[in-house]
Amino acid sequence: MLSLKNVSKSFGGVKAVERCSFEVEECTITSLIGPNGAGKTTVFNITSGLTKPDSGTIKLLGKNITGMPAYKIAQSGISRTFQITKVFKNLTIRDNLLIAKRTNDTEMNRVLESVYLNKPLDTIASELSYGQQRLLELARALSMPHNLLLLDEPTAGVNPQIRQELKSILRNLRKEGKTILLIEHDMDFVMDISNTVIVLNEGRVLKTGKPKEIVKDKKVLEAYLGK
Amino acid sequence: MPLQSILPQLFINGLIAGSVYALAACGFALVYYVVKFQYFSQGAILTIGAYIFFLFLNLMGLNYILAAILSIIISILAALTTNWLVYRPLRKRKAGGVPLLVASIVILIFSSSLMQALFGSSTKTLLLSNQNKVFTFGFLTITLFQIAIIILAFILFFLLFYILMRTRLGKAMRALADNKDVAQIVGINPEKIYNYTFIISAVLGGISGILIGLEQNLYPRMGVLIIIKGFISSVIGGLGSVPGAIVGGLFIGLVENIGIWFLPSSYKDVISFSIMLLFLLFRPQGILGVRMRDDN
Amino acid sequence: MITDFFISFSTYVIIYIIIVSSFNISFGFTGLVNLGHMVFFGIGAYTSAILTLHGMPWYFALILAGLFTSLIGAAIAAITVRLKGDYFQIVTLGLVFIAIAISRNWISLTRGALGLPGIPPIIKDNFNYMLFTFLVCVICLAFFYWLTKSETGKIFQAIRDDETAASILGKNTYFYKVLSITISTFFAGIAGSLFVHFIKFVDPSIFDLDFFVIILTMLVAGGLASITGSIIGVVSLAITSEALRFVVVNPELIGPVRHMSLMLILILILIYRPRGILGKVNV
Numbered sequence: 145m146l147s148l149k150n151v152s153k154s155f156g157g158v159k160a161v162e163r164c165s166f167e168v169e170e171c172t173i174t175s176l177i178g179p180n181g182a183g184k185t186t187v188f189n190i191t192s193g194l195t196k197p198d199s200g201t202i203k204l205l206g207k208n209i210t211g212m213p214a215y216k217i218a219q220s221g222i223s224r225t226f227q228i229t230k231v232f233k234n235l236t237i238r239d240n241l242l243i244a245k246r247t248n249d250t251e252m253n254r255v256l257e258s259v260y261l262n263k264p265l266d267t268i269a270s271e272l273s274y275g276q277q278r279l280l281e282l283a284r285a286l287s288m289p290h291n292l293l294l295l296d297e298p299t300a301g302v303n304p305q306i307r308q309e310l311k312s313i314l315r316n317l318r319k320e321g322k323t324i325l326l327i328e329h330d331m332d333f334v335m336d337i338s339n340t341v342i343v344l345n346e347g348r349v350l351k352t353g354k355p356k357e358i359v360k361d362k363k364v365l366e367a368y369l370g371k
Numbered sequence: 372m373p374l375q376s377i378l379p380q381l382f383i384n385g386l387i388a389g390s391v392y393a394l395a396a397c398g399f400a401l402v403y404y405v406v407k408f409q410y411f412s413q414g415a416i417l418t419i420g421a422y423i424f425f426l427f428l429n430l431m432g433l434n435y436i437l438a439a440i441l442s443i444i445i446s447i448l449a450a451l452t453t454n455w456l457v458y459r460p461l462r463k464r465k466a467g468g469v470p471l472l473v474a475s476i477v478i479l480i481f482s483s484s485l486m487q488a489l490f491g492s493s494t495k496t497l498l499l500s501n502q503n504k505v506f507t508f509g510f511l512t513i514t515l516f517q518i519a520i521i522i523l524a525f526i527l528f529f530l531l532f533y534i535l536m537r538t539r540l541g542k543a544m545r546a547l548a549d550n551k552d553v554a555q556i557v558g559i560n561p562e563k564i565y566n567y568t569f570i571i572s573a574v575l576g577g578i579s580g581i582l583i584g585l586e587q588n589l590y591p592r593m594g595v596l597i598i599i600k601g602f603i604s605s606v607i608g609g610l611g612s613v614p615g616a617i618v619g620g621l622f623i624g625l626v627e628n629i630g631i632w633f634l635p636s637s638y639k640d641v642i643s644f645s646i647m648l649l650f651l652l653f654r655p656q657g658i659l660g661v662r663m664r665d666d667n
Numbered sequence: 668m669i670t671d672f673f674i675s676f677s678t679y680v681i682i683y684i685i686i687v688s689s690f691n692i693s694f695g696f697t698g699l700v701n702l703g704h705m706v707f708f709g710i711g712a713y714t715s716a717i718l719t720l721h722g723m724p725w726y727f728a729l730i731l732a733g734l735f736t737s738l739i740g741a742a743i744a745a746i747t748v749r750l751k752g753d754y755f756q757i758v759t760l761g762l763v764f765i766a767i768a769i770s771r772n773w774i775s776l777t778r779g780a781l782g783l784p785g786i787p788p789i790i791k792d793n794f795n796y797m798l799f800t801f802l803v804c805v806i807c808l809a810f811f812y813w814l815t816k817s818e819t820g821k822i823f824q825a826i827r828d829d830e831t832a833a834s835i836l837g838k839n840t841y842f843y844k845v846l847s848i849t850i851s852t853f854f855a856g857i858a859g860s861l862f863v864h865f866i867k868f869v870d871p872s873i874f875d876l877d878f879f880v881i882i883l884t885m886l887v888a889g890g891l892a893s894i895t896g897s898i899i900g901v902v903s904l905a906i907t908s909e910a911l912r913f914v915v916v917n918p919e920l921i922g923p924v925r926h927m928s929l930m931l932i933l934i935l936i937l938i939y940r941p942r943g944i945l946g947k948v949n950v
Contacts, residue, residue: 192835193834193835194831194834194835213834213839214831214834214835215834215835215836215837215838215839215840216837217835218834218835218836218837219837223835223836224835226831226832230829230831230832231828231829231832232824232825232828232829232832232833233828233829234824234827234828234892234947234948235821235824235825235828239821239824239825240825242818242821243821243822243825243833243836243838244836246818284836288836288837409753409756409757457934457937457938460938461937461938464938464941466937466941466949466950468753469700469756469950470937470941470950472700472756473883473887473933473937473950474934474937476702476760476876476880477880477883477930477933477934478934480876480877480880480926480930481927481930481931483877484877484922484923484926484927484930485923485927487922487923488920488923488924488927491919595876599760599761599764602757603761606757610753635772637768637771637772638768638772639768640764640765640767640768641765641768641769644761644764644765647757647758647761648746648758648761651750651754651757651758652746652750655750655754
């Protein structure tokens with residue numbers, strides 16, 4: 145589905161991502177983990193076209209999308225959320241969803257229901273709580289037609305109940321045939337729902353494997369705890 | 372006259388204009404650097420400095436040193452008043468860059484209307500004795516006063532650097548400019564340092580107002596025209612950099628004055644603006660390569 | 668006498684409503700703080716003046732003023748909307764000084780500082796001209812209401828709130844920003860044309876920042892991202908400004924005092940009521 149090959153990016157001499165390569169299989173949930181500053185969000189920004197890589201290639205369904213503007217990558221089928229939510233705060237829920245896809249109220253309510261956000265469509269986004277804004281952002285990312293969904297720390301700043309709900313949301317999406325790549329710090333969450341885990345450290349891929357293999361790996365432990 | 376023989380004269384003219392632009396620009400840049408907004412109302416301070424000097428010198432007949440000191444004091448009061456009445460309340464309500472920018476443009480235009488209401492819209496002339504004493508070197512002519520402008524400007528630049536680099540206040544300003552939160556943790560009171568920043572830029576503004584008033588003339592819109600040059604200088608040198616503003620001011624002064632050999636003099640504004648646009652498009656960090664503010 | 672005053676006052680108000688709401692499209696709805704918006708009003712005024720002085724019928728001149736102005740607007744936007752927030756404002760503010768320099772120096776076209784007198788009116792009778800501007804204004808407002816409710820209008824607002832989010836939802840934000848400026852400058856040009864055929868004279872002072880500050884006050888007072896707000900902002904401030912005529916005794920002071928009062932109002936709104944009367948977003 146998605147493949148990164150030897151992708152590198154540095155910011156003013158600091159290497160954020162270095163010769164990073166991995167693949168995401170169709171109909172799976174893949175988690176990207178690693179300590180702070182490992183380059184996870186930079187990988188997301190490069191994949192969604194917000195940051196141009198210095199070198200390397202990114203392919204989506206075999207099509208080279210390297211260096212394309214963000215809106216074209218979005219149109220090619222990558223939808224995403226952000227670590228710090230980016231809802232259109234002065235727009236209503238309806239208009240937020242409308243930007244993602246032209247559709248009717250019934251459809252919109254269905255998407256909101258699927259993410260457990262029960263609010264009237266006319267609510268202004270800024271009136272929602274932070275957790276609810278995250279859900280709205282997720283609903284918006286789901287509404288946009290896509291093949292691959294990138295979620296940047298979906299559990300950050302949401303209450304434990306919503307966290308449980310997120311698990312079932314993501315599992316349902318996988319059942320529907322969606323492919324998801326997510327960044328997550330909550331290890332229980334990651335181990336519970338992922339098919340594949342990719343460990344990043346200092347901008348490089350340290351280890352790729354099934355959740356069970358990852359928890360046993362010595363190198364991964366070292367990266368997290370220090371030598 | 373061939374270009375080679377007039378070039379030294381154009382160069383000197385450019386240096387004079389450049390010193391004035393740089394003076395106006397460094398007050399603007401200092402506030403942009405420390406307080407983080409586009410301080411167009413530095414132009415209002417300039418206008419006030421010039422008109423108050425005119426009031427004390429020509430209308431009340433005071434000695435020029437006393438008149439200058441009084442007008443600098445009033446410039447400081449004006450700058451502090453705008454901070455207290457406008458900028459601080461805006462910072463308190465956590466307003467973004469746009470309201471602060473709009474407010475500073477409004478204060479700038481306000482000053483020109485105020486001067487028009489108080490002193491009338493006609494042009495006023497300031498004159499000191501000996502001011503127009505001319506020195507001639509071959510093709511080159513320069514007045515005593517123009518020499519004084521250049522020397523005074525460079526003394527002020529030196530003092531400003533000294534304050535910024537060598538004093539406690541300067542360190543606090545740089546800390547605040549670098550990271551407000553961290554500066555507060557180490558015990559720096561931002562509002563206090565902001566007040567000092569406005570005072571220093573008002574001293575620069577008052578003095579440049581007086582110098583411009585003496586070199587050119589006084590008219591209500593003078594501040595608008597000068598601060599635009601000051602701000603173009605600041606962009607070209609590197610927005611948010613005080614040394615950049617000085618380099619940019621001198622650069623613009625020279626380019627405009629040498630440029631008018633090729634173009635009508637009223638196209639001065641177009642020359643400097645076009646250069647600014649080229650910088651913004653191809654080198655937005657300016658001559659001194661200051662990194663621009665990241666909005667992400 | 669009273670009716671003459673009322674007719675000319677209403678005509679100004681109507682033209683200001685067009686210019687202020689067109690400014691709201693770029694500033695209020697799209698978040699593009701185009702500090703040179705009044706430059707486009709001036710371009711429209713000059714275009715229409717020059718064309719009619721050379722014998723072109725007014726209706727062609729009016730439309731061409733809009734089209735030519737929006738062409739310049741689109742060209743400038745194509746270069747500048749890529750610049751980050753601060754720099755976009757800087758460049759658009761710079762347009763004001765470029766416009767002043769060009770209109771002063773391109774003597775063969777603009778007669779420089781002397782200005783262009785004797786511009787033919789569209790309709791000789793002031794009352795009928797007021798009705799005509801009213802009709803144009805209604806058409807403009809109908810378009811603005813439609814635009815801001817349309818999908819394009821929603822995308823403008825999405826870009827204002829979060830440009831990155833709009834781009835990862837597949838919107839070409841560059842295109843929409845250029846479009847927003849193009850539309851808003853088209854109507855600025857139309858307003859300029861209506862204005863110049865009313866006062867029948869134009870000179871470089873049309874580009875002065877003083878005029879811009881008045882328009883800005885009306886926009887911010889009415890409120891960003893609300894067309895109804897813009898209408899109310901123009902009407903209420905125009906009345907306030909006219910009322911000052913009766914307060915200020917010295918005729919020489921009327922201009923500056925009026926001007927300063929409007930600026931004080933703007934500052935107070937910025938501090939205490941950043942949404943103005945009906946605004947949807949803070950300044």
